[in-house]
Amino acid sequence: MKQLLVFIKKEFTHVLRDRKTLLILFGMPVIQVLIFGFALSNEVKRSEIMIVDQANDQASQAIISKIGASQYFKIEKLTNDSKQIEPAFKENKIKIAVIFPLNFNNHLLRENKAQVQVLADATDPNNATALINYVSAVITDYQSTLNKNAFAPYRIISETKMLYNPQLKGAPNFVPGVMALVLLLVCVMLTAVSIVREKETGTMEILLVSPMRPLLVILSKSTPYLIFSLVNVASILLLSTYVLNLPVKGSLLLLFAESTLFIITCLTLGIFISVKTSSQQVAMLISLMGMLLPTILFSGFMFPIENMPVPLQIISNIVPSKWYYIIVKAVMIKGLGFSAIWKETLILTSITIFLLLISLKNFKTRLA
Amino acid sequence: MRTIRFLLRKEFKQIFRNKSILAMVVAMPIIQLLILPLAANYEVKNINLAIIDNDHSTYSQKLITTITASGYFRLTGYNSSFKEAMQLVEADKADLVLEIPQNFERNLVRENEQKLFVAVNAINGTKANLGGSYLGNIIKNYNDDIRLQLIPDSRSNAQPKIEIVSSNWFNPLLNDHFFIVPGILAILITMIGGFLSALNIVKEKEIGTIEQINVTPIKKYHFILGKLIPFWILGNVVFTIGLIVSWLVYGIVPFGSLLLLYGFVAVYLLAILGFGLLISTYCETQQQAMFIMFFFMMIFILMGGLFTPIESMPDWAQWVTKFNPVSYLINVMRMVILKGSGLKDVLPQLGIVALFALVLNAWAILNYKKTN
Numbered sequence: 091m092k093q094l095l096v097f098i099k100k101e102f103t104h105v106l107r108d109r110k111t112l113l114i115l116f117g118m119p120v121i122q123v124l125i126f127g128f129a130l131s132n133e134v135k136r137s138e139i140m141i142v143d144q145a146n147d148q149a150s151q152a153i154i155s156k157i158g159a160s161q162y163f164k165i166e167k168l169t170n171d172s173k174q175i176e177p178a179f180k181e182n183k184i185k186i187a188v189i190f191p192l193n194f195n196n197h198l199l200r201e202n203k204a205q206v207q208v209l210a211d212a213t214d215p216n217n218a219t220a221l222i223n224y225v226s227a228v229i230t231d232y233q234s235t236l237n238k239n240a241f242a243p244y245r246i247i248s249e250t251k252m253l254y255n256p257q258l259k260g261a262p263n264f265v266p267g268v269m270a271l272v273l274l275l276v277c278v279m280l281t282a283v284s285i286v287r288e289k290e291t292g293t294m295e296i297l298l299v300s301p302m303r304p305l306l307v308i309l310s311k312s313t314p315y316l317i318f319s320l321v322n323v324a325s326i327l328l329l330s331t332y333v334l335n336l337p338v339k340g341s342l343l344l345l346f347a348e349s350t351l352f353i354i355t356c357l358t359l360g361i362f363i364s365v366k367t368s369s370q371q372v373a374m375l376i377s378l379m380g381m382l383l384p385t386i387l388f389s390g391f392m393f394p395i396e397n398m399p400v401p402l403q404i405i406s407n408i409v410p411s412k413w414y415y416i417i418v419k420a421v422m423i424k425g426l427g428f429s430a431i432w433k434e435t436l437i438l439t440s441i442t443i444f445l446l447l448i449s450l451k452n453f454k455t456r457l458a
Numbered sequence: 459m460r461t462i463r464f465l466l467r468k469e470f471k472q473i474f475r476n477k478s479i480l481a482m483v484v485a486m487p488i489i490q491l492l493i494l495p496l497a498a499n500y501e502v503k504n505i506n507l508a509i510i511d512n513d514h515s516t517y518s519q520k521l522i523t524t525i526t527a528s529g530y531f532r533l534t535g536y537n538s539s540f541k542e543a544m545q546l547v548e549a550d551k552a553d554l555v556l557e558i559p560q561n562f563e564r565n566l567v568r569e570n571e572q573k574l575f576v577a578v579n580a581i582n583g584t585k586a587n588l589g590g591s592y593l594g595n596i597i598k599n600y601n602d603d604i605r606l607q608l609i610p611d612s613r614s615n616a617q618p619k620i621e622i623v624s625s626n627w628f629n630p631l632l633n634d635h636f637f638i639v640p641g642i643l644a645i646l647i648t649m650i651g652g653f654l655s656a657l658n659i660v661k662e663k664e665i666g667t668i669e670q671i672n673v674t675p676i677k678k679y680h681f682i683l684g685k686l687i688p689f690w691i692l693g694n695v696v697f698t699i700g701l702i703v704s705w706l707v708y709g710i711v712p713f714g715s716l717l718l719l720y721g722f723v724a725v726y727l728l729a730i731l732g733f734g735l736l737i738s739t740y741c742e743t744q745q746q747a748m749f750i751m752f753f754f755m756m757i758f759i760l761m762g763g764l765f766t767p768i769e770s771m772p773d774w775a776q777w778v779t780k781f782n783p784v785s786y787l788i789n790v791m792r793m794v795i796l797k798g799s800g801l802k803d804v805l806p807q808l809g810i811v812a813l814f815a816l817v818l819n820a821w822a823i824l825n826y827k828k829t830n
Binding site for chain 1: 496497624633756
């Protein structure tokens with residue numbers, strides 16, 4: 091027991107002395123939460139719009155001033171020459187263009203019908219759709235002021251309530267995702283690389299011939315990362331509560347227990363990779379391609395799983411982070427108890443036990 | 459000149475002997491280009507809907523049929539109480555709940571007005587917003603139909619109506635692949651160039667061979683150039699593989715000039731390789747170099763506008779992206795490949811990236827010390 095403690099202490103010193111690795115270890119969670127929390131959003135605001143007003147009459151100007159007042163648009167240019175649209179799109183100066191044809195108001199009042207053309211830069215399809223919707227809303231709004239006096243009978247009003255996240259913020263969706271991502275990175279990549287590094291520099295031999303049992307060597311190697319990861323979980327939760335105003339709704343204890351389970355899964359994965367590889371570069375590559383990419387892809391916080399082709403949906407089930415993501419979302423955002431997530435917990439536990447057995451079976455006490 | 463030639467020969471030998479580098483160069487473009495676009499499908503469809511019909515009338519039945527026929531919604535629950543439906547939401551089996559109140563039909567006809575209750579699982583804000591507005595539109599159309607039915611000579615024809623004709627340029631079918639593939643090409647070049655160059659000098663440091671180079675008459679810039687050129691060529695190879703894959707699999711052929719595309723990538727590679735070398739000169743072990751590169755890579759990619767538009771970021775973040783070389787590449791890739799922009803259109807970006815290349819490489823050469 092004393093030996094084990096000495097080894098764990100050695101590992102701690104090892105990690106804590108390397109400042110540049112510490113940057114990754116503790117800096118990354120903070121940066122990720124901040125980037126995801128503040129910088130990334132699909133929200134449309136102040137998109138550059140070009141207005142080609144060939145009519146220049148009362149109706150077109152009323153609509154233009156409504157567009158200008160909208161928080162979604164910034165009028166980049168007001169012109170009457172539709173030839174300017176294409177170059178502006180190509181220079182990336184505008185995202186959308188609106189054309190009012192000649193005699194717009196006349197048509198509208200005399201014939202009760204007028205046309206507006208809306209052109210959007212659909213290189214980003216979602217953004218284009220959103221922008222077209224917003225412009226249409228402004229125009230329809232103007233139209234309804236014209237029809238103000240008309241009475242609409244048999245009205246169905248739908249009253250909508252946004253559950254869990256009334257302001258439609260991004261945070262409730264990504265904080266659980268960032269937790270999965272950070273734990274995975276720290277545990278899998280750091281453990282794998284640091285064990286392989288001992289192999290590469292030759293110090294692994296020394297550890298293996300020491301009186302410690304080889305399994306305890308591995309155990310002592312992974313203990314610091316378990317503790318650092320729990321610190322990271324705590325710091326992400328603190329940031330989320332105090333900076334993003336997203337407190338933990340469910341039981342904190344349950345959340346930490348589930349996180350410990352996931353950390354152990356990740357550590358086992360890291361150990362498995364280190365057992366199978368012999369150079370840092372390869373270990374790094376496998377952790378990146380085999381672990382990080384699937385986590386980003388399949389945990390469901392960046393890409394909607396239900397839209398994927400069926401084979402990919404099936405593959406997503408063996409990715410541990412997917413289950414952890416579901417668990418964190420349930421406990422942290424929805425405030426559910428253990429009874430709602432026992433199935434996910436069971437799956438995660440089985441994956442862990444399976445991985446543990448495989449790595450133990452592959453573990454060799456001799457290097458060559 | 460001769461010195462550089464020898465250095466290049468050494469570097470190429472090392473690269474071709476290292477199987478993992480070769481595997482990365484060939485496999486990464488293919489895997490990323492095949493899987494990522496498949497996964498990155500943001501189209502909101504198949505929204506799971508639970509309905510509580512307390513009315514069981516002709517009207518409520520018709521509303522339900524209209525909703526399910528729209529193609530956006532999948533009816534996953536037909537519950538008798540709101541509590542039951544909420545359990546579906548908690549289990550992630552329903553995204554939206556629609557409650558039709560009792561006497562919906564009767565009240566609508568008698569009182570001219572009736573409420574429907576919609577609850578949306580808003581954890582995923584975008585999906586909630588879109589799902590809610592789809593449902594709102596369907597209900598509105600249904601409302602118009604009912605009105606027409608009840609008042610045959612609807613007055614709405616007599617009112618002024620503005621017809622909105624919209625068209626989607628550069629991507630008329632709103633194909634998500636067109637958006638995502640050029641971005642992934644940019645990420646590919648960045649990752650290959652950045653990681654390989656960051657690891658390279660450090661590896662020589664770690665195994666000690668850098669000492670041998672330090673005692674030769676090789677000049678600093680010889681050494682850096684000798685490291686730069688092989689990876690520059692490798693980057694171009696990866697880019698070519700990527701272009702071929704996106705043409706074969708997604709049918710994406712650059713609208714703009716291929717020459718301009720390669721020209722821009724050539725300058726960009728110098729910048730990102732310079733960045734890798736710079737990190738390499740600051741680190742002592744491969745582990746450090748990998749992690750630091752990873753740290754920056756993550757920030758560059760997340761803030762490069764690959765998935766979320768840069769214009770949606772707050773001002774401070776937009777300011778930060780001005781120092782992010784990846785954002786310029788993603789931007790130019792989309793402009794040239796999808797819109798067919800010419801040299802004149804991308805000149806500002808080209809200038810900035812060239813400046814990055816100059817500063818980063820100069821910094822790397824200055825920071826590489828032959829003495830310890």
